[in-house]
Amino acid sequence: MSKKIKTTSQQLTRLFLSLFIILLLLVNLTFAAISITFIYNNAHQQAEEVIDTVRDNISDHDDHKNKKEWKLFLNAYLARQSNDAIAVKTPKGKTVYSEDGEELFKKTRGRGNFNHVVFLNNSAYYFQTEQEDKYQISVILNVNDLFTLITHLLLAIIILNLLAIIFSIPLIKRFSKKWSQPLEKIDQDIAAIENQRISKKEVFVPQEPAEIRHLAQSFNDLLEYQEQAIKREQQFVTDASHELKTPIAAILGHINLIKRRVKDLPDIIAKSLKYIDSESGRMEVLVNELLELGRAKKQHQTIESIDLVSVIYKESQIIDQEYHCSIDL
Template identity: 35%
Template sequence: MKTKQTAKRQLTVRFMGLFALILLLMNVIFVGLSIAFVYDYISDRSEHIFETIEKSASSEQSWSRLVDNYVIEDEGEALRVRLSNGKTYYSEDARETFEDIAKGRSVPFLEHFVFADDERYYYEEKDVDNAKIALVIDSEAITDIVTSLLMANLLLNVIGLMVGALLIYWMVGRWSQKLSKMSNELNQLDETQGYLTVPEDPQEFYQVATAFNTLLKKQRQAIEREKQFVSDASHELRTPIAAIRGHVNLIQRRSETHPEVIPQSLAFIDKESKRIEQLSEQLLTLGRAENKKQVEDINLSQLVTQEIEDLQTTRKRAINMQVEAGIHFKAAKTDLQQIIQNLLENALKYAPTGEIKVSLQQNKDILLQVADQGVGIADEEKEKIFERLYRVDQARSSKVDGSGIGLSIVKALVTKYEGIIQVEDNQPKGTIFTITFSKK
């Protein structure tokens, strides 16, 4: 990676640019305030001199004697009095100053300031009685002080930029070290073990590392589930296929001498092929469970009732229904049918006797419950039953028809509609499946 592309360099440059921009703005403000201070200071002095002259001036006074009394020569002040009769009076050494003023140039945005050669003056005229009075104040000294302060401030800014650049580079370097460490750990991670080290600060690094570890954990769990699924699916398919091939070989070997084996073998082949077909269909259904389907407003009460009545007709098994009327839910009809049918089939398989109770009610949420009085489910297996091809008590369940995918389909479809499925023990025995849908 090129140096200019590193986060450390980019952040340093951007922070330094922002820092320099702030310093520039502060300097502009400082210069403006300094100019305003100089201007106010000199204009206040000028105003004070004119007020003194206005209070004491009279047409009879002798300007030749008094003109020096209003200014302080040591502070660079000069006064000129021009009477209406044409006479002009200057304070001591003021004539040369006014000659310089006549040759100087004014500053457009600073009223009364005049630049003459290397000198800086404040010049103002006012009419007092029958005289036109002109006042000059040498502003070089105070402007030199302000200029020195500006230069000192500029030097401090340069030092500040250098120190700031070093500090910013060092602090950004500490952050980038954490990023580099995370990057190195990412390159060393494999699909089975290891997690990112989670830094305590800054908070964004903590959140990113935590989120990545959570995602990594879910991915590994998914990989493990897929491996288990492939293994279980292979086992589930291998058994009926082997049995079918065995009966095909039996027919080939003995059908001529023992024709009575043909009907028996064909019946077995038909049974096992239907089992493979059912397993394939369920696998396809599970794969399509997360696909988007067109939703509609479904009368869930009628749908649950209809599915139960259809099942009772084909299975000749009584089911206790407690279905509240008028409950509606927006979903794909086939998805809801899959949920109801799989829960009922599961109850019938594992509870060949005893009461099966189905209830549907709505309070704040929609609650669908299927309770049986079958073999029950151990606490440590309650979460595993929703895994693909998992069956409770594998040895005993091998005698029960089914593929172990039905509840996986139910779980996937319930999750699709942001619902929750829970498994609880029934009393005195059996299991209760509860599905909760938020009413939107």
């Protein structure tokens, strides 16, 4: 089964649609990368601010606080609406947590993280620890809201991209067909020339694009050259037939003359044979010249000039003898 050949319009549609999809994919990937980078930088900045604030407000005598006091102290630096947590390890080795912070730190402890990002119970957390003098301050920030927002934006963009692809298909087809119209018109003209449906053998020459315009012009030049070559061949056959017809007619005439008058005028045989021999030699010369001319056209040989006056004089003598007429030169 032969494979169906695609048209130029179909190939252009497929190419432009593929490029459009690749462009949208690159835009989406770029947006996702920028969004993730923004989330990470924002979480890192918030964690640094919380750690710096706790570090600036902590002192050596705070080591004597009880857990309740530490909890109240650490809760002051957390956003109430976020599921964040702070842990501080005192110089005495005691670890204190903010409200519900101990449970969150236990859940995240031992879990693998990707560049300080931990995923727990379908939520994303940013984890960071810094050592400040004798205190070790750890912060966990819930960045799931930002991830959710970015995810919703990505889904919205993907849906918009799908709609853009669906609505762009007819537009791309329309433009592809418009751009391929010159080629289709040239193809139709070539088919019409092959089927001899048009008298003027010429294809449509578009104004643009330049490559197709040059192609059509070159094809028209080739058609014109072929037309001239066919006319030259036809003229060559006509001239050759005309040139060969004269000696053949003379030979046949003398043969018929011998048949009719051989008994009455026996002397006519010698004269007729002389004419037959002369015309046969002339026809041989014509055939050789035609063959030489044909080889010269094929091999692009240089044809030497001849004395046309002597040729005309010789031909006039032959005509004078055959048709008994007077020719003035």
